Amino acid sequence: MSSSRSSSRSSNLPSLRGLAALDALARHKRQGAAAEALGISRSALSHRIADLEAELGARLVTRSGRVSMLTDEGTALLAAMGDAIGRIEAAVAPLQRRLRQIRLSTVNTLAANWLLPRLPRFQRAHPDMEIAVLTTQRVVDLDGEDVDCAIRNGMGDWPGTEARLLFRETLVPAAAPGLALGRPSAWPVIRARARFHDWPLWWQQAGQKGDAPSGGMVVENRAQALEAALAGAGVVLTDARYLDTHLAAGRLRVLGPVIALDTGFHFVRSRAPRNPRNVEALARWLEEEGRSAPQAGWPPGASD
The missing domain is CATH 3.40.190.10 (Periplasmic binding protein-like II)
Incomplete structure (x- = not known):
């Protein structure tokens, strides 16, 4: 019975995204500035506020020319919330950053002489991702440690992992x-x-x-x-x-x-990584880099 009451309370809570949109609009007055502060479009901002008004059954915003003003109901709602939005955003930010981050483990020699000179190209193509390179001589536990993926040297037959050959x-x-x-x-x-x-x-x-x-x-x-x-x-x-x-x-x-x-160098990940989309993007990019031929100064046949 208590579970039912808890579910009912949760379903009646207003949208956090809508509340954040209302808070941004109250601070910036103009929809364009509020949308930019949230990193969304003006249309998305309007939709979020409209959905919030529909949820609560109250008009929260009115417009006067290009300036958006909160109604008495909107002002009362934000006043009652106090700094709740800021505290929630502060609590969620580390989690969001961790999900954007990819923690990659490898040995120091490969990191310094092959991986790190190439990573700036990946980050220019994926500016929303953050790569943390961790160097160690030991084989890390991809399921038990705070590591998302690794580049390992061997035959690619590590149990419980998915391995892709980068280069021999x-x-x-x-x-x-x-x-x-x-x-x-x-x-x-x-x-x-x-x-x-x-x-x-x-x-x-x-x-x-x-x-x-x-x-x-x-x-x-x-x-x-x-x-x-x-x-x-x-x-x-x-x-x-x-x-x-x-x-x-x-x-x-x-x-x-x-x-x-x-033997070869393989990109290795657990079968259920924490941030699969980002890890997959890195894996495909590294595979492409691994297929690229060596640079200037090599004797004939060195890239075979």
């Missing part, structure tokens, strides 16, 4: 232009702890003779390896797409062939 992973050696180098077997290589297998793999598939170099510098991850190469510390083995901006700027040069791996 590749390996290519590169070094700063001024670095003195001899034969490949004598290269001062830079190795990341988590990717020790990369150099023997590239060495074999690139047709190099003997064993892959094993000396040189050891760093924690690929982001540090790339930074070390940019500083002239040695030869880095990294994904070809990480080098686009560095090659174009002359900071690095390619030293050998690009080989493709079975």
Whole structure:
């Protein structure tokens, strides 16, 4: 019985959008200014107020030339409400912003060298969306953490997720232009702890003779390896797409062939994301970016 009374009370509450339109009109006097403040058209403003008047069965607004004035009933209604509209808007604003925001998790190397240089184009095309890029080495829980989607490296077979291939992973050696180098077997290589297998793999598939170099510098991850190469510390083995901006700027040069791996970088989302329309827009855009060819400075066949 109490549930029925609660439902009845809710159905008798006036439209919040109508009340906000009435409040804006009271503050700005003119329909055009009130509509602009709410981010809607003048027609939409008029419809919202008309619907509110129909709900309440009272005339709330009258016009005198181009100026809209509240009737006694409209003035009394807003006076009784006090600052309720402002408090409701303040309470709803964080939720609206969170629904506009996309929280994307990925590793630092991909974020810095592939994703972030491209994101301004997406935001110019979707100014109403906000992208928050979170970098971590671990695999985030898309259902249990405050993350909407991720770019992960692997085969794309993560349980409970939807994965779309952006591009296949590749390996290519590169070094700063001024670095003195001899034969490949004598290269001062830079190795990341988590990717020790990369150099023997590239060495074999690139047709190099003997064993892959094993000396040189050891760093924690690929982001540090790339930074070390940019500083002239040695030869880095990294994904070809990480080098686009560095090659174009002359900071690095390619030293050998690009080989493709079975793994790839995937856009990953839960099967029921919080803001599916925005996440889908980002997914399609990233797929298109992943299909684009590498930029200037690549040897023949590097984009295959």
